[in-house]
Amino acid sequence: MxxxxxxxxxxxxxxxxxxxxxxxxxxxxxxxxxxxxxxxxxxxxxxxxxxxxxxxxxxxxxxxxxxxxxxGWVEAAPLPLQWQGHSVALEGVVAERSKRGRAERFKLAEVEVMGTPLEGQVWLGLYRSQSDARPGDRVRMQAKLRTPRSYQVPGSFDYAQWLRRQGVVATGYIRGDMEVLADQGGYGWARLRHQLAQWIDHELTPTVAPVAKALLVGIRDDMSLAEQLRWQQSGLFHLVAISGLHVGMVAIGLFKLIRWLLGWLPGWQARWDLKRPAALLTLPGVIAYGALAGWGVSTQRAVIMVALFLLAIILRRGSSPWYTLTLAAALVLTLTPWDLFNAGFQLSFLCVVVLLAIFSPPGPEVPIKEGHRRVAEQRTRWQRGSRALGRTILASSALALLTAPIAQLTFQRITLYALPLNLLAIPMVTFSVVPLGLVAVLLYGIAPELAVWPLQGAGWCISQLQQLTHISAAWPLVNWRIAGAAEAAVWLYMVLLLLLVPVTKRRWQLVGITLGFLMLLSWPRGVTPSKQAMEVNLLDVGQAQAVALHIPKDGWSIIDAGGIKSHRFDVGEQIITPFLLKRGVVRLERIIISHLQSDHMNGVSRLMANFEVGELWLPRQSEPLKRHRGLQRLLAMAEIQGTEVHTRQQGERYERAGGGWSVLHPPRHGKKLDANNGSLVVELSYQGQRLLFPGDIEAQGEALLRQAPSLRSVNWMIAPHHGSRSSSSAALVERLKPQWVLFAAGHDNRYGFPKPEVRARWQAAGAQTLVTGEQGSMRFCVTRQGIRQEPVARPGEALQRTPCKP
Missing domain, CATH: 1.10.10 (Arc Repressor Mutant, subunit A)
Structure with missing residues (x-):
């Protein structure tokens, strides 16, 4: 063998x-x-x-x-309790610095906390002051630290595990100022990247600079979520993440340039295989480009694969590119085995394979014979240009087709216009933006005044690409989200492509493609909810609240969708939407917003953008708040999409096919209430079980709620106002007498919710109490026999495949 x-x-x-x-x-x-x-x-x-x-x-x-x-799995090593949530003295060396919105982010290595060395690195944010610290500087500060924790929502991205794999063991924020102690030395590439990022910010417009930094030095922290979504929807997001495409094109460009220059040396073209010295001289350039890009995980993979291809050429082992590819995959997976299931690994692998196979197939370079030389000389520039154009179109098409299933699995989105847009964007990035940017970087250290010109040229090209993403954002079906078993669809897609490779007859290709599309369309849509039991999910979204429930014969409803507010994060897009899509949800019958505060409504706009929504329920108190910017955006979206908007108040009842909704608060008349006490309180009844969603009502609102004639004891409820001392009065506890009380409170939140005395009050009344910050997301099945808790998958795991049983 x-x-x-x-x-x-x-x-x-x-x-x-x-x-x-x-x-x-x-x-x-x-x-x-x-x-x-x-x-x-x-x-x-x-x-x-x-x-x-x-x-x-x-x-x-x-x-x-x-x-x-x-x-495979890096288990969390919790920080000592005396360090968590307290201000501690910390020293370390700045390994990386970046900008995220209005905050500066510092990655520290060689960290000491209160004089004790900490194994691993720390990410810290600086929000209210400025610092001149650069990579390589040793710094001292007061900081609050915490162990990284992901949102415990099924189907969501395991952010904490990702951080641990990068060597980050703690995150936090800096209190006060950061003191620079000394220049520790080292971290030269990180310092250069920081200087280049500052230069790019200074020379380019605020809208272009974040994308330019992502493409040239691998810093994407300053790209807003809205910008990222436009690139995702257009199918061009892979262009702003330095990976196999960029490293492969840089390697090909350097390789061809060096080989062309070597061809001018007298006698070399006829006597030597120029591929070998060209590959040898290309290798340092590829490694330098990887360092300039920050040595991110995807960049490391791409550099390893390209380096092995170049070594195969140098050692005359390049006759079998698949053999070289196999070695590269084995090496990468031996070092980081979890990358087999990482979209970055898959995209890097595909890009390097396609680019090197099309533009620079391995193999010895045969010296040109005299007869062949005359034939080559007779070729016109147009013929050579058309051949190069054909290869570019072929590469763009192959990349679009092969990356489509990975994009679907990662983003749960099909980009209908990815192929034509990539045919325009990939050549612009690979032949204009990256070359001009690298020329600007080279000139930056020699003649900074000259470096501005190629940088401005790269910026102009980026602005055209941004304009392209803005235009495509208005096209129909640009935001086509895919619900259901995306993993199965991807497996099917890849098998179909492999089966079509040996098929040469066009009619059989058409038959295969048709059968493949039919199979994809007929594939089951994720977990089919029970037709006889109601399912209620209280999602872990930090110090906020979000409920997703399914009522048989009615459909899915959302009660609140809150989360932290950030220009790079949206709880509706990145937490709740993936959960719903992997459950096969395509329509929400209603979204109920208890009150207009960020911890209850921040994610609603993205839910309305990603799903068809039947009704939007608002409390009566929202009517005078039409100037509320978030509410204005929701009302405009509802008008465009045909969503019915209703302001609800006490005494209203709505019978649906699966259950009955009763509005218990706010009252029809009375004095104006603040946002919390004016929360929309609804009761949902199903097969004799009653569930209460009281929003953030406090003492004043609870007193009014107790006067509601339809208020009665309930079986299951969410505690008012996350378990604060100003809520859950003894009178309300005695009136409701629930069996289950759930607290929507973030892990180690700064308010200390739920307050111990509040939790004890509900327990004394006979209720079982659970907290999202402790349990993570929770799933309940509601039937005529009662309410029971079901196990929930964690981030990175498959969703629970079994529906609620009656």
């Missing part, structure tokens, strides 16, 4: 071991595991079960399984 075949088998077994442990550890479906196992056994059978095959099999399983067991 040849060495290349052994490497191929090793790769298969490595993939199998990593995937098996991942699927079993994360409670995924068994179907992919059985598929990989069948493939492994088939390969063993085809290989004749020779001893060498078994050795390779054991080596692959041991390597993949061992690395996944050791490095």
């Amino acid at each position: 040849s060495f290349k075949y052994q490497i191929g088998l090793l790769e298969v077994y490595l993939f199998s071991a990593i995937t098996s442990i991942y699927l079993l550890g994360k409670k995924f479906e068994w179907a992919p595991f059985m598929l990989l196992l069948s493939l492994t056994l088939w390969l063993l059978y085809r290989a004749g079960l020779r001893r060498s095959v078994w050795l390779v099999f054991l080596a692959g399983i041991a390597l993949g399984g061992g690395q996944m067991a050791l490095r």
